[in-house]
Amino acid sequence: DSGVTQTPKHLITATGQRVTLRCSPRSGDLSVYWYQQSLDQGLQFLIQYYNGEERAKGNILERFSAQQFPDLHSELNLSSLELGDSALYFCASSVSGSRDTGELFFGEGSRLTVL
Amino acid sequence: AQSVTQLGSHVSVSEGALVLLRCNYSSSVPPYLFWYVQYPNQGLQLLLKYTTGATLVKGINGFEAEFKKSETSFHLTKPSAHMSDAAEYFCAVSRGTGRRALTFGSGTRLQVQP
Numbered sequence: 001d002s003g004v005t006q007t008p009k010h011l012i013t014a015t016g017q018r019v020t021l022r023c024s025p026r027s028g029d030l031s032v033y034w035y036q037q038s039l040d041q042g043l044q045f046l047i048q049y050y051n052g053e054e055r056a057k058g059n060i061l062e063r064f065s066a067q068q069f070p071d072l073h074s075e076l077n078l079s080s081l082e083l084g085d086s087a088l089y090f091c092a093s094s095v096s097g098s099r100d101t102g103e104l105f106f107g108e109g110s111r112l113t114v115l
Numbered sequence: 116a117q118s119v120t121q122l123g124s125h126v127s128v129s130e131g132a133l134v135l136l137r138c139n140y141s142s143s144v145p146p147y148l149f150w151y152v153q154y155p156n157q158g159l160q161l162l163l164k165y166t167t168g169a170t171l172v173k174g175i176n177g178f179e180a181e182f183k184k185s186e187t188s189f190h191l192t193k194p195s196a197h198m199s200d201a202a203e204y205f206c207a208v209s210r211g212t213g214r215r216a217l218t219f220g221s222g223t224r225l226q227v228q229p
Contacts, residue, residue, distance in 0.1 A: 102164070
């Protein structure tokens with residue numbers, strides 16, 4: 001158990017819909033990262049937040065957005081869903097400060113199926 | 116920009132045989148390198164990491180990897196494969212510490228034959 005919690009574990013929805021994925025980082029971790037894993041694209045970095053502020057952006061579509069709340073949990077919002085958005089979405093968190101070794105701690109993922 | 120190349124999307128070995136999973140990286144700064152393992156229907160788990168210091172690093176489950184700067188490689192090895200090693204393995208690179216996202220390779224699926 002990495003200590004990173006993601007909900008829901010599975011989600012099935014239709015094209016054009018909107019969903020929200022939730023992530024609670026490990027206790028004390030200030031950084032949250034979102035990754036998308038699909039068969040054709042592999043593990044793609046989407047976006048990173050640090051202590052409530054956007055830190056880095058990767059291959060995140062404009063239809064997707066994220067935020068990190070004061071309690072440090074994060075949400076990834078996916079809208080106008082397309083078949084190609086079907087994937088496993090991972091959240092990860094990392095230690096900050098002197099204990100930081102660059103390692104990310106991953107949740108078990110949210111599997112999104114768009115029909 | 117950083118990148119990671121994993122040679123071989125599928126590797127099959129016999130139980131008890133040597134496991135060798137290849138990873139080459141590209142980085143404009145001294146890299147931090149990681150190997151993660153993903154078992155079916157699970158998240159990614161850290162196997163081992165190289166940050167600074169000794170270039171041969173040991174990880175969990177008997178795996179080890181050697182950082183070779185001259186070859187820009189960080190290959191993962193295990194002397195004797197076990198059935199439980201069957202999983203997908205990802206090599207990743209970071210520009211260091213300081214809240215940086217990892218760039219992952221495309222992954223290598225390891226099959227272990229009895």
